[in-house]
Amino acid sequence: MSGFESFLEKAVSAADLAGRKTGEMISYSKLKIRQAKDNNRLSDAYESLGSLCYSEAKGAKHDDEAFCSIITLIDEIKRDIEETERLLASAGDKSVCPACGALAAEDDLYCPKCGAKLGI
Numbered sequence: 001m002s003g004f005e006s007f008l009e010k011a012v013s014a015a016d017l018a019g020r021k022t023g024e025m026i027s028y029s030k031l032k033i034r035q036a037k038d039n040n041r042l043s044d045a046y047e048s049l050g051s052l053c054y055s056e057a058k059g060a061k062h063d064d065e066a067f068c069s070i071i072t073l074i075d076e077i078k079r080d081i082e083e084t085e086r087l088l089a090s091a092g093d094k095s096v097c098p099a100c101g102a103l104a105a106e107d108d109l110y111c112p113k114c115g116a117k118l119g120i
C-alpha cells in the first residue's frame with residue numbers, strides 16, 4: 001500500500017468517527033473537538049498534496065486520479081469546517097451546560113441533556 005492510499009484510508013475513517021448524526025444534541029465541546037480534528041485532517045491533506053507535487057517535480061509520473069481524490073477530499077473537509085464554524089457561531093446565543101457541555105436555550109433552567117441546573 002502506498003503512503004497516499006494509507007493516508008486516504010485514515011482520512012476516510014476519521015470522517016466516519018466524526019459521525020454526523022442528525023437530531024443528536026451537539027455539545028459545544030464536541031464541536032470544538034470536531035473543529036480540531038477537521039483542521040488536522042486538512043493539514044494532513046495539504047501535506048499529502050505537497051508530497052505528491054514534490055514526487056512529480058522529482059520526475060514521478062503524474063497521477064491524475066490521486067490529485068483529483070485529494071482535491072475532492074480537501075473540498076469536503078473545508079465544507080465540514082465551514083459547517084462546524086456555523087454551528088459554533090450559532091451556539092453563541094445559547095447557554096452551555098457546565099456539567100456536560102451540551103447546548104441549551106438561554107432561558108432553560110435545566111440542561112435538556114443531563115438535567116443539571118443552569119445559570120444562577
Ligand SMILES: [Zn+2]
Pocket residue numbers: 097098099100101102111112113114115116
Ligand atoms: Zn448538561
